[in-house]
Amino acid sequence: xxxxxxxxxxxxxxxxxxxxxxxxxxxxxxxxxxxxxxxxxxxxxxxxxxxxxxxxxxxxxxxxxxxxxxxxxxxxxxxxxxxxxxxxxxxxxxxxxxxxxxxxxxxxxxxxxxxxxxxxxxxxxxxxxxxxxxxxxxxxxxxxxxxxxxxxxxxxxxxxxxxxxxxxxxxxxxxxxxxxxxxxxxxxxxxxxxxxxxxxxxxxxxxxxxxxxxxxxxxxxxxxxxxxxxxxxxxxxxxxxxxxxxxxxxxxxxxxxxxxxxxxxxxxxxxxxxxxxxxxxxxxxxxxxxxxxxxxxxxxxxxxxxxxxxxxxxxxxxxxxxxxxxxxxxxxxxxxxxxxxxxxxxxxxxxxxxxxxxxxxxxxxxxxxxxxxxxxxxxxxxxxxxxxxxxxxxxxxxxxxxxxxxxxxxx
Amino acid sequence: xxxxxxxxxxxxxxxxxxxxxxxxxxxxxxxxxxxxxxxxxxxxxxxxxxxxxxxxxxxxxxxxxxxxxxxxxxxxxxxxxxxxxxxxxxxxxxxxxxxxxxxxxxxxxxxxxxxxxxxxxxxxxxxxxxxxxxxxxxxxxxxxxxxxxxxxxxxxxxxxxxxxxxxxxxxxxxxxxxxxxxxxxxxxxxxxxxxxxxxxxxxxxxxxxxxxxxxxxxxxxxxxxxxxxxxxxxxxxxxxxxxxxxxxxxxxxxxxxxxxxxxxxxxxxxxxxxxxxxxxxxxxxxxxxxxxxxxxxxxxxxxxxxxxxxxxxxxxxxxxxxxxxxxxxxxxxxxxxxxxxxxxxxxxxxxxxxxxxxxxxxxxxxxxxxxxxxxxxxxxxxxxxxxxxxxxxxxxxxxxxxxxxxxxxxxxxxxxxxxxxxxxxxxxxxxxxxxxxxxxxxxxxxxxxxxxxxxxxxxxxxxxxxxxxxxxxxxxxxxx
Numbered sequence: 001x002x003x004x005x006x007x008x009x010x011x012x013x014x015x016x017x018x019x020x021x022x023x024x025x026x027x028x029x030x031x032x033x034x035x036x037x038x039x040x041x042x043x044x045x046x047x048x049x050x051x052x053x054x055x056x057x058x059x060x061x062x063x064x065x066x067x068x069x070x071x072x073x074x075x076x077x078x079x080x081x082x083x084x085x086x087x088x089x090x091x092x093x094x095x096x097x098x099x100x101x102x103x104x105x106x107x108x109x110x111x112x113x114x115x116x117x118x119x120x121x122x123x124x125x126x127x128x129x130x131x132x133x134x135x136x137x138x139x140x141x142x143x144x145x146x147x148x149x150x151x152x153x154x155x156x157x158x159x160x161x162x163x164x165x166x167x168x169x170x171x172x173x174x175x176x177x178x179x180x181x182x183x184x185x186x187x188x189x190x191x192x193x194x195x196x197x198x199x200x201x202x203x204x205x206x207x208x209x210x211x212x213x214x215x216x217x218x219x220x221x222x223x224x225x226x227x228x229x230x231x232x233x234x235x236x237x238x239x240x241x242x243x244x245x246x247x248x249x250x251x252x253x254x255x256x257x258x259x260x261x262x263x264x265x266x267x268x269x270x271x272x273x274x275x276x277x278x279x280x281x282x283x284x285x286x287x288x289x290x291x292x293x294x295x296x297x298x299x300x301x302x303x304x305x306x307x308x309x310x311x312x313x314x315x316x317x318x319x320x321x322x323x324x325x326x327x328x329x330x331x332x333x334x335x336x337x338x339x340x341x342x343x344x345x346x347x348x349x350x351x352x353x354x355x356x357x358x359x360x361x362x363x364x365x366x367x368x369x370x371x372x373x374x375x376x377x378x379x380x381x382x383x384x385x386x387x388x389x390x391x392x393x394x395x396x397x398x399x400x401x402x403x404x405x406x407x408x409x410x411x
Numbered sequence: 412x413x414x415x416x417x418x419x420x421x422x423x424x425x426x427x428x429x430x431x432x433x434x435x436x437x438x439x440x441x442x443x444x445x446x447x448x449x450x451x452x453x454x455x456x457x458x459x460x461x462x463x464x465x466x467x468x469x470x471x472x473x474x475x476x477x478x479x480x481x482x483x484x485x486x487x488x489x490x491x492x493x494x495x496x497x498x499x500x501x502x503x504x505x506x507x508x509x510x511x512x513x514x515x516x517x518x519x520x521x522x523x524x525x526x527x528x529x530x531x532x533x534x535x536x537x538x539x540x541x542x543x544x545x546x547x548x549x550x551x552x553x554x555x556x557x558x559x560x561x562x563x564x565x566x567x568x569x570x571x572x573x574x575x576x577x578x579x580x581x582x583x584x585x586x587x588x589x590x591x592x593x594x595x596x597x598x599x600x601x602x603x604x605x606x607x608x609x610x611x612x613x614x615x616x617x618x619x620x621x622x623x624x625x626x627x628x629x630x631x632x633x634x635x636x637x638x639x640x641x642x643x644x645x646x647x648x649x650x651x652x653x654x655x656x657x658x659x660x661x662x663x664x665x666x667x668x669x670x671x672x673x674x675x676x677x678x679x680x681x682x683x684x685x686x687x688x689x690x691x692x693x694x695x696x697x698x699x700x701x702x703x704x705x706x707x708x709x710x711x712x713x714x715x716x717x718x719x720x721x722x723x724x725x726x727x728x729x730x731x732x733x734x735x736x737x738x739x740x741x742x743x744x745x746x747x748x749x750x751x752x753x754x755x756x757x758x759x760x761x762x763x764x765x766x767x768x769x770x771x772x773x774x775x776x777x778x779x780x781x782x783x784x785x786x787x788x789x790x791x792x793x794x795x796x797x798x799x800x801x802x803x804x805x806x807x808x809x810x811x812x813x814x815x816x817x818x819x820x821x822x823x824x825x826x827x828x829x830x831x832x833x834x835x836x837x838x839x840x841x842x843x844x845x846x847x848x849x850x851x852x853x854x855x856x857x858x859x860x861x862x863x864x865x866x867x868x869x870x871x872x873x874x875x876x877x878x879x880x881x882x883x884x885x886x887x888x889x890x891x
Contacts, residue, residue: 019656029508030563116564118504118790120752120760132505183783232574234816235844235890248569248612264756298759364820366755369841371887373822379891 024293027122028112034253035107040196047170048197051190057223059152061087065144065151065194068099074312074400075203076101083272084323085368088149095149096275096283098307098323099132101316103397106199107256110135112295122293124286125260130305130321132262133289141194142187156183206252208311209396215250220394229390230384237388238368239335242307257310257395262286264303266338266363266372268345269354270324273399282356283322302359303352314393315403321353334390336380339370439731451480451536456519458535459637460526460542460755461644462592463665463819464689468526468543470643473622473630473662473708479522483534491522492666495661500675505620506653509560511604515657521668528719541640547591550850553581554647554745554789556812557601559626561731568815569612570602570627577865578813578844579632584867585847586635592693593640596789597647597745599629599704600655601814608862625658627694643691643699647745647789651705652680665689685721690732691715696856698879700732702744704766706872711768722769725733730773733782739857739875740782742804747788749806749830750795755818762830777832779804784878785858793843794862794888796873797830798880805873805880806830807846807860816843822887825832837879840871842888864890 023145031123049056053066068086070077070237081087097204111132128140144150153159160183163171171179171262174191198202212218220228228247230237242263245255262285270374275281286297290298305321318324319331326331334345342351352360365371369379380388456474462468470482472491479491497518505512526533526542533540556578558570569575584591602624605612617623624780630637650659656674666672666686674683685704692697702725712719733740748766751759761767770778779786787811797806808819824839845865855877864870870890873882 031565033565120754229574244608246567246612248572248614249610251606251609254610304756362756364755365821366753368819371819371822372889373886376889379889 001168001319006122025111025295027123028114031114031125032109032112032253034256035109035199038106038196040108040200040201041174043174044193044196045200047167048193048195048200049092049202050167051194052132052197052309053346054166056161056166057145057153058089059153059158060089063151065102068144068150069102073317074101074315074397075103076312076316078317078323084318084326085269085273086248088147089152090148093149093152094274095147097321098318100130101312102198102203104204104309104311105137105140106204106257108137108260109252124262124301127289127306131285131289131308133292134189134193137198138188138191141191145187145190156187158348159201160186162164163187164266180282186403191238193309205397205399208395210247210255210394211252213394214247214252220302220391223387223390224394226384227387229386230380231391234368235379236369236384237335238377239310239388241367243310254309255338256362257313258307261302261307263307263367264305264355264359265320266303266352267320267322267334267354268324268347270322276354282354284355284359285321287359299359301353302361303362310392311395312400314389314396315400328392329385329389332385332392336369336385340374340376340378341363342374418732423606429645433635445537448537452538452703455480455536457536457634457637458538458540460533460641461663461665462543462691463591463685464691466528466543466692467665468530469665470526470533470535470540471662472522472524474522477520479520479733480535482524482729483532484524484527485531487856491524494521494523495673496520498743499621500657500673503675504653505603507562507604513619514621515619515891516623517658517661520621520688521661530871538638541638543641544591545794546852548852549588549590550592550594550693551585551588551590551640552594552596552787552807552809552848552850553585553812554596554645555598555792555810556581556595556633557599557649558613558616559601559814560604560616561601562604567606567610567613567622568601570606571614572612572614575612576813581812581845581865582633582636584863584865585849586639588867590636590640592850593636593642594645594699594743594787595642596743596787596809598646598649598789598810598814599626599647600649600658602628605653606845618664619633619740620655620657622658624785625655625662628663643701643743643746645701645789646686646703648704648705648707652677652683656680656683656705683715685718685725687727688725688732694742696737697739697741697852697858698728698732698735699741702729702742702765704744704746705822707746707763707765708734709764709850711764718765719769720837722766723772725768726773729783730780733780733835735782738782739784742778742779742783742786744788746790747795747830748786748805749790749799749803749809750788750791750797750808751820751828751830751839751889752791753793755816758828759820761811767831771832778801778831778834785860785880787848793819793841794846794848794870795820796838796840796862796871796880796882798873798882799878800879801835803834804878805875807848807873809862811843811846813845816845819843819887824886838882838885840873840882840885840888842870842890843868844888846870846890862888 055064068079069075081085085095110125111127113122128134134140165181228295231239244259283303287302290301325331346353454474457473470748481488500518502514558576559566559568570681571705605618606616617627619794644663652674659672671679672683676803684706688702690698690700746763748762783806788805792810860873870888871882871884873880
């Protein structure tokens with residue numbers, strides 16, 4: 001049988017309960033190989049870079065993609081918000097999810113299902129956002145531009161006017177003289193430019209100490225190596241069952257530290273999020289996307305969120321889809337003792353308190369290290385957690401090492 | 412007496428001519444001695460004893476020589492029979508795309524020798540091979556041991572890394588426990604596709620279904636365990652015809668080699684994917700009933716399905732085999748029948764629906780005949796020991812022998828979950844840590860089933876009482 005999920009495959013994701021191929025989402029015969037470098041024109045990448053940092057494109061003006069995806073923080077951050085989720089273009093306009101890094105998105109595939117021949121059912125992979133609601137990168141970049149809690153453009157016409165004012169000549173040169181005659185086309189063109197920038201080489205630096213290590217240029221120190229082994233060990237951290245990597249390959253694209261799948265890891269409720277003051281409000285994650293895509297039994301995916309890449313994880317401002325943790329060590333420690341000491345994490349005394357009771361059975365209580373009984377010895381000791389954090393710091397690209405050091409001071 | 416024995420028993424004249432002396436040296440070389448052993452050893456790639464139907468022990472040897480070596484049986488040298496000559500089978504449809512498949516090359520000779528029941532010792536070259544014992548006291552049980560190289564899964568287990576692929580360590584640990592018998596419950600071969608050149612952990616590994624991949628996945632790492640005890644070999648789904656079935660029939664299957672059941676020609680897969688069950692005695696009071704479920708599939712079978720008809724006849728044979736008064740029958744096949752498959756974030760999946768659908772037609776509600784007291788499987792990459800409060804045989808899964816692991820079951824195990832209709836779980840002990848199982852005979856004739864980690868750490872001991880077991884631990888068996 002099996003699997004890297006694990007049973008196979010394998011370890012982090014709930015299998016599809018029906019054996020039919022879901023609608024609107026392909027069932028792949030095999031997992032995709034790492035994406036090759038795209039052949040985007042340098043001028044298109046340059047336009048995308050400009051658009052990414054242009055604060056004139058929000059409503060009201062003042063917020064760009066880079067405001068939340070801050071280049072100095074490995075293209076993550078929360079635009080000055082201190083509650084774990086991002087501030088939008090309007091004052092006090094706060095989102096409900098933590099801002100993920102947009103580095104390395106070249107390697108994220110569109111949504112697909114895959115079923116190993118030993119597996120009992122297909123499971124979903126790919127897609128963008130924490131809930132996979134965007135199928136492609138070009139689709140993804142349009143999300144924040146029109147989200148009222150983010151850049152807040154009312155419609156393509158409003159955005160097209162801003163693009164025409166700021167980039168009229170350049171966009172006509174690249175996309176044709178008629179590009180602004182239809183606002184939807186202008187928006188698509190901007191999305192295409194942003195996509196080109198986000199999947200460019202500069203957004204896939206592979207310049208971390210880990211990358212140097214797998215290329216044979218440096219050695220990791222003792223604690224980092226212990227952490228690496230714990231990360232892989234299926235009896236200890238078991239992190240690699242979802243945050244997939246291959247340290248025996250000098251090709252860093254084989255070490256994206258994600259399988260692009262989804263998991264229901266049951267983060268504690270972030271009570272600083274305004275919506276969460278409503279006890280009936282829950283962010284259900286993938287199941288909303290599943291329902292829109294008419295996947296059978298979509299509710300089985302409630303509580304599932306995308307497994308993020310851990311590259312540059314040490315420079316994040318906050319952790320998990322709801323930004324509940326402000327320190328990397330807490331995020332790692334949560335996995336270590338969620339099952340054995342849940343009271344340390346669920347302050348209300350209710351386990352899995354960020355999910356409605358009906359969906360708590362979706363939570364992954366199977367994978368090491370969160371498969372143990374309450375009160376039992378955790379799979380990871382405190383020093384193991386420290387070693388894992390030491391290893392995770394090796395995933396910081398060279399440009400962000402200083403930021404990583406600053407982040408470590410707060411932990 | 413064969414010609415070799417006659418030669419060996421010739422007396423030698425004291426008046427040797429140079430020519431006769433030369434002839435004598437050749438004779439000695441042919442019949443034994445260190446030079447001869449070195450010559451045989453140089454060619455032998457693997458040698459073991461497998462036990463099949465009618466308790467027939469057979470020596471199997473794989474050699475790079477074109478001819479088979481002789482076996483020293485007691486004091487007599489006997490010829491081995493050619494089982495399969497070196498050959499390359501034409502590329503056939505496989506479980507992988509044609510571009511990721513290749514012809515199966517077997518540049519080795521497979522030889523066999525049926526061991527007489529009264530044989531006292533067997534050796535090939537300098538290798539002394541273990542013979543079946545009349546009353547085995549210790550049986551090592553393992554399954555799912557190969558190193559996964561599978562393009563479709565993008566799964567490239569680091570076969571060169573003992574931490575990532577622990578079967579060599581497991582084989583050595585288990586061999587050191589000095590078993591009297593080894594029971595491998597299938598899925599020996601996982602190296603199906605070529606390792607990408609940029610992955611060091613498996614770079615250069617043999618792949619495909621030919622000899623080199625079999626050697627790397629089974630014969631080389633299992634050598635200590637093959638030297639330690641005779642084996643009972645059960646067929647897994649990785650040995651069905653579209654996968655490693657060609658090697659299965661050349662090397663492991665206990666029936667005579669038959670071109671129509673070689674898996675070389677996909678037109679004959681309907682024959683090659685099914686084998687009649689048989690029983691192997693483990694002492695006077697226990698027998699293992701071996702069942703080939705390699706092509707079982709997942710879904711329940713309609714009664715009109717030819718596969719249903721074949722399996723139904725085979726399960727009727729199982730009933731006959733198990734109908735021995737006073738004999739504790741252990742049923743073994745690859746796919747768990749009254750076991751579970753773990754699913755993250757969901758209730759465990761029940762046992763194999765295809766086999767259950769057929770078994771219910773033979774033994775309604777009971778699934779097994781009364782003589783079957785325990786069942787042992789692989790396929791799911793974990794360890795399970797399940798006792799039932801309903802009248803069903805205790806079930807073990809020992810599929811954590813080396814390939815990538817499955818997730819664990821929830822702890823505590825969800826209540827009211829059943830592996831099959833009418834089957835009620837009493838207790839379950841489980842872990843998805845790498846390891847193997849050992850059966851130790853008890854003074855009262857029953858068996859103690861023990862779960863070990865890859866390093867030989869005992870996780871739990873389950874004592875058998877009829878078709879029940881009582882384990883000293885329940886729930887998740889933490890390896891650390």
